[in-house]
Amino acid sequence: MTTTQTAINTFVHETGAWVASQLEACTRCGMCAEACHFYQATGNPEYAPVWKIELVRRAYEQRFTLGGKMRVAMGLDKPIRDEELGAWSKIVYEACTMCNKCALVCPMGIQLGPIIHNVRAGLSDAGLVPEDLKAAVQKQKEIGSPLGATDSVYDQRIEWVADEWEVDLPMDVQGADTLVVFSSIEVMKFPENIAAIAKILNKAGEKWTLSHKAREVVNFGFYEGNEELTKLFMKRVFDGARELGVKRILVTECGHAYDALRWTAANIMDVPDVEITHVAGYIWNLVGAGRIKLKQGALDDKGVITFHDACKIQRRGGHIDEPRELLKILAPNAFKEMTPNKEQAICCGGGGGVIAIKEADPQRYKVFEMKMEQANRIGAKTVAMFCSNCRLQFTDGVQKYNPPFKVAGMSQLVADALVE
Ligand code: SF4
Ligand code: SF4
Numbered sequence: 001m002t003t004t005q006t007a008i009n010t011f012v013h014e015t016g017a018w019v020a021s022q023l024e025a026c027t028r029c030g031m032c033a034e035a036c037h038f039y040q041a042t043g044n045p046e047y048a049p050v051w052k053i054e055l056v057r058r059a060y061e062q063r064f065t066l067g068g069k070m071r072v073a074m075g076l077d078k079p080i081r082d083e084e085l086g087a088w089s090k091i092v093y094e095a096c097t098m099c100n101k102c103a104l105v106c107p108m109g110i111q112l113g114p115i116i117h118n119v120r121a122g123l124s125d126a127g128l129v130p131e132d133l134k135a136a137v138q139k140q141k142e143i144g145s146p147l148g149a150t151d152s153v154y155d156q157r158i159e160w161v162a163d164e165w166e167v168d169l170p171m172d173v174q175g176a177d178t179l180v181v182f183s184s185i186e187v188m189k190f191p192e193n194i195a196a197i198a199k200i201l202n203k204a205g206e207k208w209t210l211s212h213k214a215r216e217v218v219n220f221g222f223y224e225g226n227e228e229l230t231k232l233f234m235k236r237v238f239d240g241a242r243e244l245g246v247k248r249i250l251v252t253e254c255g256h257a258y259d260a261l262r263w264t265a266a267n268i269m270d271v272p273d274v275e276i277t278h279v280a281g282y283i284w285n286l287v288g289a290g291r292i293k294l295k296q297g298a299l300d301d302k303g304v305i306t307f308h309d310a311c312k313i314q315r316r317g318g319h320i321d322e323p324r325e326l327l328k329i330l331a332p333n334a335f336k337e338m339t340p341n342k343e344q345a346i347c348c349g350g351g352g353g354v355i356a357i358k359e360a361d362p363q364r365y366k367v368f369e370m371k372m373e374q375a376n377r378i379g380a381k382t383v384a385m386f387c388s389n390c391r392l393q394f395t396d397g398v399q400k401y402n403p404p405f406k407v408a409g410m411s412q413l414v415a416d417a418l419v420e
Contacts, residue, residue, distance in 0.1 A: 003082045003126045010122035011059040019115060020064070023057050025108040026050065032102040032112060037346040038095040041366035046087075047095045049102035049112045055080065055088050056119055089128040092119045094360035097351035098223075098256075099311035104343065120225030129224055132357045137220040141229060144236070146220045146356070147184035154215050157187050158194070165195030168202055172244065173209035179246040179274075180208050181217040181237055183254040185388040189395075193253055193388065196415035200283060203418055204291040208250070214240025217257040222264065223353030231269045234261060238272050248275035250282055253409055255312030255387040256351060262317065280313055280386040283414055284322035287329070298417035299331040303381030306338050307410075308371070308394070309345035310387035323386055323410055330417055338374040346370060350393025368397035380405045384413055 033039045033048035045051065058080055061068025071077035100113030123129065129137070136146035143150045149157065162169045170176065180201070186193040201208045214237040221229025241249050251258045262276045286292045299305055307323050314320045320342050327335040340346065349367025354360045371394075375383050383405050385391055394407040 003085060003128065004080050007085055007122035007126040007128070008059045008063065008080060010125040011056045011118060019056070019118060020060060022110045022115060023053070023060050026057070026110055027108060029107065032106050032110075035102045035105040037097075037099075037101070037349060037367045037370060038363055040346075041349075041370050042363055044095075044363075046091050047363070049096075049116070052092050052096055053112060053115045053119065055084075056115060056122070059122075085123065085126060085128050088119065089123050089130065090359070092116055092123065093130050093133060094354060094357055095363050097311065097347045097349065097354050099347040099351060100316065101311065101344075101346065104315075117225055121227065122225075124225040130357045130359060132359070133220070133224060133353050136353075136356045137224050137226065137229060140216065140218070140220045140233060145184040145187070145216050146218060147188045149184045149187050149216070151212070154187060154212075157191060158210065161191045161194045161198075165192070165199070167195045167198045169194070169198050170209045172211055173207075175245050176207045176209035177247045178206055178208040178250050179211055179214060179241050179244060179248070180250045180252060181211070181214050181240075181257075182252045183218040183257055183388055184216055185218065185254065185392055186252060189392060190253075190388055190409060192412055193409050196409070196412040197252055197279060199415040199418065200286065200292060200411065204286045209244060209246070211240035211244060213243055214238075214249075217251055217254055217261070219257055219260045220353065220356075222256060222260040223356075227268060230260065230264070234265050234269060237261065238265075241274050242272050246274060248277055251276065251278050253279060253386055253388040253391070253411060255310040255317070255389060259312040259316055278313055278317055278319055278386075279411060280317075280319040280322050283411065284325055287326070293419040294326070294329050294414065295417045295419055296329055297332055299382070299413065300333045302331075303334065304336050304379045305331045305334050305382040305384060306336050306375055306378060306380045307341075308338070308348060308383050308385040308390055309342060310385060310390050311345075311347050311351060313386050314345065315343050319386070323384075326410065326414060327384070330413060336378045336380070338378060338380070348390040348393040350396075351389055355389065355393055355396070364393070365397065365400065368393060369401070372397060372401060372403050375405055376403060382406055382408050384408045384410050386410045
């Protein structure tokens with residue numbers, strides 16, 4: 001079977017009635033283009049969301065519609081060729097963060113993000129995944145982490161965090177209420193997040209645990225569009241939850257991991273009967289229930305602080321108000337919104353696996369420039385966020401451009417302001 005046939009077969013397999021109706025509904029108005037940060041930042045017409053689903057549309061029309069078949073027969077449309085697929089791989093993996101902002105503006109209500117995910121699924125089956133992303137996925141498959149956190153590295157890091165921040169990190173506690181699953185980004189790049197979340201949960205008197213079996217919340221199979229690996233990586237988390245008999249899985253500062261576990265898992269596999277929640281909402285609930293108290297105005301003297309909305313935690317996950325409520329306590333006089341914000345906020349540019357692909361750097365930095373400009377416009381001295389992947393993108397961008405603001409994880413800001 002040719003590469004093209006493999007990809008098309010996957011598109012067709014994925015093109016159920018829902019996708020077909022979405023494709024039929026598109027009027028080619030082009031309104032989605034201006035919503036896409038990659039298109040806005042570069043002006044490249046190939047980055048328009050409607051173009052990113054063009055491959056599925058052509059496959060669908062040529063396989064299923066009389067008009068599509070006739071257009072090919074009459075030479076008005078060409079059958080999809082192997083040579084074209086490589087170009088599409090670059091577009092959908094290197095210039096789409098699966099943020100789904102385009103769907104917000106589409107007058108026909110077309111869910112472009114999930115359809116672009118289908119394009120990735122076809123390209124994944126055809127073996128047309130960017131090398132950097134493929135390598136990260138393989139690492140997660142083989143050693144349990146795309147960032148090189150093997151079992152022993154994970155143990156060393158956890159032990160070091162416990163010593164360095166003098167914090168209790170319970171491991172494999174049978175019958176704990178809450179299983180906390182960090183991402184490799186936190187384990188390897190932002191270990192202070194681990195200490196911060198532990199400090200908050202310990203202060204609240206939460207019965208929580210880490211798990212050796214469920215030690216990676218990131219899902220690079222999901223980024224790739226590889227369903228088999230997506231399920232394998234989710235299964236590792238769910239097996240850990242089942243083994244320990246927890247009531248809930250607490251996803252830490254990772255947006256795509258939350259999206260995958262919270263919204264996608266139940267549609268593709270057997271999910272244990274546990275609550276799946278995100279630390280953004282959970283921390284606010286702890287404050288609301290009086291289980292932790294925060295120093296009012298703790299950050300008011302540090303200059304303007306703003307909040308970056310992570311696509312998968314805020315727009316997709318709905319945790320829009322909780323971070324703002326926290327910031328109204330921590331910095332009632334210094335908190336300022338960037339524009340656009342909340343559901344309308346633009347992506348940082350590094351999500352969806354884009355930050356892992358070196359060849360995507362030019363457009364990734366262009367998008368960061370837009371975000372940086374939004375923060376600079378309000379004189380921000382700190383940009384806070386609840387997603388470590390966004391934080392990695394911001395940290396990298398700050399190193400490159402040296403803007404007058406620093407980057408902070410929300411959990412850490414909360415932990416630093418806990419009333420002892
Ligand atoms: S905004 Fe919606 S209808 Fe218009 S081109 Fe984009 S996907 Fe099609
Ligand atoms: S999902 Fe986001 S990055 Fe992808 S095309 Fe839509 S707006 Fe652009």
